[in-house]
Amino acid sequence: MFLINCPYCGERDQQEFKAGGEAHIERPKQPTELSDDEWAEYLFMRKNIKGVQFERWNHAHGCRKWFNMVRDTSNDEIKAIYKMGEKPPSQ
Amino acid sequence: MTKNLRVKSSEYIDETNRISFKFNGKSYHGFKGDTLASALLANDVHLVGRSFKYHRPRGIMTSGSEEPNAIVQVNPGTSRTEPNVRATEVEIYEGLEASSQNCWPSVEFDIGGINNFLSPFFPAGFYYKTFMWPASFWEKYEFFIRHSAGLGKSPTSSDPDIYDHRNIHCDVLVVGAGISGILAAKNAAKNNFKTLLVDEKNELGGSTILENNEFNKIDNKTSSEWLKKEIKELKNIKNLEIKTRTSVAAYHQYNYLLARENLTDHLEAKDKTNKIRQRLLKIRAKKVILATGALERPLIFNNNDRPGIMLSSAVKKYSEFYGVACGSKNVFFTNNDSAYESAMSLYNKGINVEAIIDIREQSESKIVKKVKEAGIKIYWAHSIVDTTGYKRLNSISIMKLSNDGTSVSGSKISISCDCLGVAGGWTPAVHLYTQSGSKLKFDEEKQIFLPNQNTSEQISVGSCDGDFKIDEIIKNLNQKLKDILNIYETNLDSIKVEIDQENSKRNIWLLPSDKPLGKTKPFVDYQNDATAKDIKLALREGFRSIEHVKRYTTTGMGTDQGKLGNMHALGIIADTANVKMGELGTTTFRPPYTPLTFGTIVGRNVGKFFDIFRRTPMNDWHVENKAEFENVGQWKRAWYYPINGETMHQAVQRESKAARESAGILDASTLGKIDIQGSDASEFLNRVYTNAWSKLAIGKCRYGLMLNEDGMVYDDGVTTRLGENHYIMTTTTGGAANVLGKLEDYLQTEWPELDVYLTSVTDHYATASLCGPNSKKILKKIIPDLDLSDENFPHMSFKEAKIGNIQCRIMRISFTGEHSYEINVQASYGKDLWEKCMEAGKEFNITPYGTETMHLLRAEKGFIIVGQDTDGTMTPIDLQMDWIVSKKKYDFIGKRSLYRSDTTREDRKQLVGLLTDDPNIVLEEGAQIVSELNQSPVEMLGHVTSSYFSPNLNKSIALAVVRGGKDMMGKKLFVPMENQNINVTVSNPVFYDEKNERLNA
């Protein structure tokens, strides 16, 4: 059970949060310009790595804000948390 | 014939408080402070159970939670009965009853015991190998297995006890109150850390309070004396909370631990009532100090499981702590000095010790000398090759052990004894440590797994970190405390420890016998009857991974998770496969450390609190009018309203007819409602719905379909424009929370530039849906001054109005195809609104209808229900709803996916109507549809999604999804059922009033 430091509320139990998949996948501005393959890349392809991963999380049972998390999936260490729209911390 | 083996009074046993209890129907007595195990031993009862596979008689082996054998059913036949309880942990109280498990008809005579003699036929993997074939016999095997399997019985009536949960946030959590835990907690609390100290026992002190020998001194006192003084001081320390009878079950990441606090299990029945029995502590600690101690290892030798064979440390604890002699002729069998301490403890209390069998060549330590002085015979370099005594140990045979430890030789000596204390060294209790995600390393010299890499703010101290001598413990503890607490001094700085102790050990995982392994029974896992032979067989059959061997042989799979034997299993595998133990790895220790009751896990969330119910403001009316309810998500919705003993079918037919012929009323309060405001609200709707919203006039309503980005239908509902920048969106009942979440997600992450605010107002409004040709007249009676003409208030429009003083929002929208109004009022007026409608509708025979009739009426119109007629694989095109997909809009969620190669396939499953050739046959929802009956295998074209008998059309109707169904209009298909093949014809999904003439009727 993680202890997650919501950038708006502070440290809260994982129960209050919802995981939202890989971060920094921007919805294409002009989807109609994309080929099937390019659209499929956006729609379906997600990383599933053992190691440092960038993720979206939502404080669903709290402030309901979305934010980003850098997590090492091999040991669940949360390396960084930052707001939507902010640049990911450099490694 | 019962002997009293209470030999000496103990400060932990209150001999003035005599307690009677029953075991297997027989009455015994013990004293306050006894466990069931100590009280039984005091009564010379060793045989307490039967093993799982061979039903071998088994006795008490340990004095703690690691007990594999002495597993009992507490209070059998009552609502408080509990199976699989360790007799070593049950504190006795007046009236306690317990019984043996896994034996029939009794522990003394057990029919399953025949398995013991059949054991050559029960090798490792027996169940896997035998019951695999012939496959048709499985049912017979299953019957047999189910009757032989299982330890104990679960209660059959509901649990009378109360359970609780509590969240605890502390700076420092100390697990285990032996000497290390006590010193750690004391120093943490004294340095102003909010500290919690927990221990599974009812007394603090661990094993150190049993240390009375003179080779082990702290500040010139015996370690037990010194520790007792420390414990006394603990009680007065600020910042320190102490919880006994509290067992940590799980250690999760980020220092989140679950512990079970036992509050009433040790009390008499009359004192249990209306009290919390157990409490689950959910602990989030900034720092965790594990002081979980070490478990003594047994030795693995032939017939090492007889009642009377115990751990040496347990024999010592029963004598020191409970004042009980476990036997009158005691022998110890050891590979290290611990057994000598136990022997001296017995000797000093006047309990007879016959001999010590030591597999080592020699030891010259002080304690060994002491034993020699006491005249106790020591057999050096000897091993036990066999034991006798079916229900109680009565002798052992020993032989000389070879230098390499793999064989025995010489003459066999038989020693008569009724208790054997076995000491195989100590295994650090690292179970919780590994649960936290931290990693172990194997110490080849000490032959133990030790904490290696901590993942969080935690340390392991004392013997769970491999420190077994008091001087080492205190020195290392002192440094570790300073590091983790960031302090410069502790009360340990000035402690003076004098110690004269040796740690020499000769580790042999499997001791040889004069008989070959095939003829012996050296048990590794006592509870599951796995022997060394089984493990070797698994290796011969090709199993290599420890996890596989474990499952194949069931080693470590019992309720004790192999706390005693796992190390030996690993050792035997390593020896046999000729690999180093460190390379073999270890099995995973999973929570809970000791079993938890279901009550503790669920806490107060039982009965009415199991899940929350959501009820509409009109709920009382539905209950008073005998509605049947259905669960829709957490909502309790009126399903149908039977009158005069109607069946569901009869009620629904009546309700459906009434709604079309005169007037019906539905409680639609559960529909999700989202208030949308902001200068970009229209643009926002344009992006989330498939159709266009910019031109929707204020006061108008529009139906919208929401897709996922993959083009599949996600939700639907009517949205009304209340003002220039103000909309109210309705969603499906079940989809409300998810839709809000999805919209928020897009607003926050993809379109933060949009000025839009979303508020869930589902619970703020009560909604009555008035429908049917007389709905207009009824509304007119309620709100006389509202102009209800089609010109002023047409279909798909909205009016604000007042019923008396009550503000309401009325939408003229229809889910039934009839002329209808949805009237929304503030939730608290919901029931009044409903009753007003019923009163006004009386003359029109207004009929309340439930969700079932609503489903039927919309099916007659071919309106979909998201989640019933769709399943996450249906696009609007598949649903034949092309009309709602805007061609002009540049983009909306899911648009691009609607022309992917896959979504444009012609042979996708498409929504169609189905009419049965026999109009009286109603199809089953979910039934498969085929075009051929004589093919095998036959292609499934699709399935029925909605099906009803329509009273208004007087025939059966159905909606279905059929591959390529769009082009199959009029085609004959089949629905094969168990007893008949039903002939059906593909039809238009709109069965009733195709031209929508009734909307304005």
Ligand SMILES: [Zn+2]
């Ligand atoms: Zn928050």
